[in-house]
Amino acid sequence: MADQNQVQQWHVTEPYLDAHCQLGEGPYFEKGTQTLRFVDIKQKRLHTVSVTEGPDSLKTLQLDSPIGVTANIQGQDPQQKILVALKYGIALLDRKTGQYDYLTRIGGEPDRMRSNDGAVDPHGRFWLGTMNDFHVGEPQSEGSLYRFDLGKSKEEVESGLIIPNSLGWSPDGKTMYFTHTPENTIFAWDYNPEDGSLSNKRVHYKHKEKGHLDGFRVDKNGNIWHALYDGGSVIKISPAGQILGRIILPTNNITCVEFVGTELFITSAADEDSEEGTPSRKYGGGLFRVDVGTTGLDHTEFKLE
Numbered sequence: 001m002a003d004q005n006q007v008q009q010w011h012v013t014e015p016y017l018d019a020h021c022q023l024g025e026g027p028y029f030e031k032g033t034q035t036l037r038f039v040d041i042k043q044k045r046l047h048t049v050s051v052t053e054g055p056d057s058l059k060t061l062q063l064d065s066p067i068g069v070t071a072n073i074q075g076q077d078p079q080q081k082i083l084v085a086l087k088y089g090i091a092l093l094d095r096k097t098g099q100y101d102y103l104t105r106i107g108g109e110p111d112r113m114r115s116n117d118g119a120v121d122p123h124g125r126f127w128l129g130t131m132n133d134f135h136v137g138e139p140q141s142e143g144s145l146y147r148f149d150l151g152k153s154k155e156e157v158e159s160g161l162i163i164p165n166s167l168g169w170s171p172d173g174k175t176m177y178f179t180h181t182p183e184n185t186i187f188a189w190d191y192n193p194e195d196g197s198l199s200n201k202r203v204h205y206k207h208k209e210k211g212h213l214d215g216f217r218v219d220k221n222g223n224i225w226h227a228l229y230d231g232g233s234v235i236k237i238s239p240a241g242q243i244l245g246r247i248i249l250p251t252n253n254i255t256c257v258e259f260v261g262t263e264l265f266i267t268s269a270a271d272e273d274s275e276e277g278t279p280s281r282k283y284g285g286g287l288f289r290v291d292v293g294t295t296g297l298d299h300t301e302f303k304l305e
Contacts, residue, residue, distance in 0.1 A: 008236070008245040015286030016265070017055040019047060024267035024285055025117070025215065026069040027258035028299065030078050036260060037082075038267050038287065039067045042134065046070070046084075046095075049287070051260055061098050066133070068115040071126060074301040083302045085115035085128050090148060103304075104154050106130045108142055116143075117165050117215060117256075122173040124303030125149050125196050127157075129164025129178075139163055145178065147196050150305055157198065166215040166256065170239070171222050171297060177204060179213045179226070186213065186224065186237070205241040215256025215267075219294045225264060227254040232280070234266060236292075247290055250279040259296025265289045 022042035029036050029051075037048045044066055050057040065086040072078045073092070084093040089105035106113060108130065118128035131143040143161035148154050158164070163181040169191065170177075176191040176198060184207040189198035205224070207213050211231015216224050222239040232252045236245035253269040271284035 007243055010245070010247045010290050010292065012247060012249050012266075012288050012290050014250065015283050016289040017049060017058060017287040018283070019058070019285055019287050021045075021047075021267070021269065021285035021287075023255070023269045024287065025255050025269075026067075027256055027265050027267050027287075028070055028072075029258050029260045029265070030072070031298075033079060036258065036265055036287075037070060038256075038258075038265075039070065040285075041066050041068055046093075061095060063093075063098060063100075065100075066114050069118045069128070071118075071120045072299060072301045074124060074303050076304075083126065083304075085118050087114045087133065089115070090126060090128065104148055106146065106154075107144060107156060112136050112142065116163065117167070119167040120300045120302045121147075121167075121176070121191070121196060122169055122300050123193050123196065124300055126302050127167050129161065129167075131161070131163050139182075149196070150303060165213065166217075166226075168216060168218040168224065169297075170218065171220060177216070177218070177224060179216065181212050181214060181229075184208075184213050186216075186226070186241075205237050207235075211254075214254065217257050217259055217264075217296050219259070219296050221294065223294075225257050225292070225296075227256050227266065229253050229255060229269070234264070245292075247292070249288055251283040251286065252280045253284060260289070262291050262293055262295055263289050264292045 021040040027038040044063045046061040068085040071083040091100040091102045093100045114133040126148040132139045141160045145158035165179040186205040188204040190200040211228030214227040214229040216226040224237040234247040255267045266288040271280045274281040
């Protein structure tokens with residue numbers, strides 16, 4: 001771990017957008033329209049805000065299913081259709097009507113499971129972690145990590161997971177990172193671009209301080225910017241697994257991050273355990289932003305065919 005005196009710090013005191021999410025997640029920047037979309041898993045909502053017009057431009061699409069994460073689709077206008085991970089699997093969502101059609105369903109007992117976090121790999125495959133749905137109570141080791149090829153083929157890559165979380169790839173595309181929250185660990189594999197297979201599983205970073213590793217993004221230099229749920233912060237982790245920086249936020253439950261140019265947009269969840277009137281209770285579920293002086297890797301679009 002880096003010397004605390006050498007760790008760069010940023011302080012954020014209030015949200016960019018007071019979104020009041022129960023469980024804000026999955027921020028995704030659409031360069032073409034300069035909009036940021038993000039989800040509220042518990043309230044089954046897809047939010048969109050223009051980063052040029054500001055917070056008042058917020059638009060919300062109400063769904064009838066928990067929505068964990070989204071991705072753009074190659075050859076599709078993302079303002080019309082996007083890929084979404086819903087309760088029973090991955091689907092195509094019509095953003096104008098809110099209607100969706102499942103492409104492939106996840107495994108396990110359907111009523112007990114839901115999609116959580118995921119990402120498109122450098123070659124257009126979609127990876128998705130699944131876990132117990134909220135009504136089950138404390139998550140059990142029934143979750144999996146799946147890889148979807150062309151929206152049809154599905155392979156279970158890991159099983160026996162409790163809360164599978166974010167995925168990302170190194171700038172050279174040769175390493176895949178994956179966070180398993182209960183272990184507070186980022187795992188790394190060697191990634192095969194030909195078939196998406198993984199080898200040489202190892203621990204990249206083990207978090208031993210306050211907070212639980214939740215969502216992350218990788219920057220152009222290979223650093224991982226990782227949200228800490230119940231940690232009130234985002235940490236910057238080097239390719240060598242050392243903490244280089246820390247963003248301090250006014251609410252406890254930080255969930256995920258997304259680069260918009262050199263700014264990092266940060267989602268959060270409600271903090272109903274804190275006392276009324278405290279900043280954490282007041283700003284929980286808000287969307288935050290801070291300029292961190294670097295940029296993230298571009299998203300790859302999902303190859304549907």
